[in-house]
Amino acid sequence: MDRAVALIDADQRRSADTHLLRLETKLAGIDLYLKDESTHPTGSLKHRLARSLFLYGLCNRKIRPGRPVVEASSGSTAVSEAYFARMIGVPFYAVVPQTTSCDKIAAIEHHGGICHFVCGSASIYDEAAALARRLGGHYLDQFTFAERATDWRGNNNIAESIFGQMRLEPYPVPAWIVMSAGTGGTTATIGRYIGLKRHPTRLLCADPEFSAFFDGYRSGDAAATCRCPSTIEGIGRPRVEPSFIPEVVDEMVKVPDAASLGAMRVLSRRLGRRVGGSTGTNFFALCWKASQMRQQGRTGSLVSLICDAGERYSKTYYCQDWLTERSIDTSGFEAIIERFLDGGAFTHEPVDARHATGSISRPISDPIA
Structure with missing residues (x-):
């Protein structure tokens, strides 16, 4: 850590x-x-959030060596999180709606992320949590932890x-x-x-x-x-x-x-x-x-x-x-x-x-x- x-x-x-x-x-x-x-x-405001979420996960001992991290994201957050995951050497999976733009998918993959597609944006939360459990990894859960991970x-x-x-x-x-x-x-x-x-x-x-x-x-x-x-x-x-x-x-x-x-x-x-x-x-x-x-x-x-x-x-x-x-x-x-x-x-x-x-x-x- x-x-x-x-x-x-x-x-x-x-x-x-x-x-x-x-x-x-x-x-x-x-x-x-x-x-x-x-x-x-990584080209967006979400770079700040991704940094905070990774530090939050690391300091709470949720992110561990070799174990994947997973996020539910429509694109920019996943791009930034893929960047930090590669930096510290852990696999990253982004659960994204099938409607996500091709350019954003390419950006996630450029930083070493793996896209896991779902039908409809409402299902990304449950699937991200389930995928993290199946992989034995950590669900970053930006939608729950964004307000507390950042030092306001x-x-x-x-x-x-x-x-x-x-x-x-x-x-x-x-x-x-x-x-x-x-x-x-x-x-x-x-x-x-x-x-x-x-x-x-x-x-x-x-x-x-x-x-x-x-x-x-x-x-x-x-x-x-x-x-x-x-x-x-x-x-x-x-x-x-x-x-x-x-x-x-x-x-x-x-x-x-x-x-x-x-x-x-x-x-x-x-x-x-x-x-x-x-x-x-x-x-x-x-x-x-x-x-x-x-x-x-x-x-x-x-x-x-x-x-x-x-x-x-x-x-x-x-x-x-x-x-x-x-x-x-x-x-x-x-x-x-x-x-x-x-x-x-x-x-x-x-x-x-x-x-x-x-x-x-x-x-x-x-x-x-």
Whole structure:
């Protein structure tokens, strides 16, 4: 175990922090920032989670020499976990839905991982646990352990990094941080850190069109489910995951798939390089919240994340035939976001505003028409 932990620590020391990019817009008094998590060695935000899960498993004596580790993953987490498994010399199995993109499967296999396919995303949990038992290995279980494996108090976690990098900006304490949920671990880390440091920053969680998180937050029902699999890989879940901590989220917004992919395309053009679909979900929600601030006459900064690069989605989100087959038209949302970033009105408004019941009383907004 000592050698494995030392290898992971050395890898972290070799890795620089990710950049915080300021997006050029014509929004006077409102600054938009994006923390670029695509620059990690495995190309996504999930590199942080995978490192934390491996350290958590090693220090709890669950990961042992020669025994495989198993994960239920739609792609990016498995890519990063395969990287760390190969680093410490243990076999890695990713239980993935059959609909996972070919590019992500290739990335998992590139790092030495083995893909184990299942029909439907809802079955990956049970199959991953069963596969770990059959192999005599350890089920990493990102959806349960993401919120506790990461040190949310500091240790250069993503929240501490954001606030540190914002220190010399015109509005150094963000009015809002916007983040989508896959496991819920990142929103838990950010929300807890905001509370620990007593920042006035609020946390907006963006949920894709097909996901249980929004309905669970709205109703206060942790057993809420969604039958349709998320189109946006890496975020959105068929159930409310154990690592999703609703109490640290100030507001949620549900984003249509066409809006996510439209925002993805706009941001890719503005940056001069491709970003992924979950980044589009974040960016659409970021623009929507910025438009609310402008309508209210408020100034300040907003921060979100570039979760991964778009090259993994060349045969899906960036393929017009793929979009046409699914009747996804991004053109209207692209026009809305381009106009807004150039100083115009953000014309897609929520159809209603509802309040959650039970122990959650924060406002909910749903811009799906």
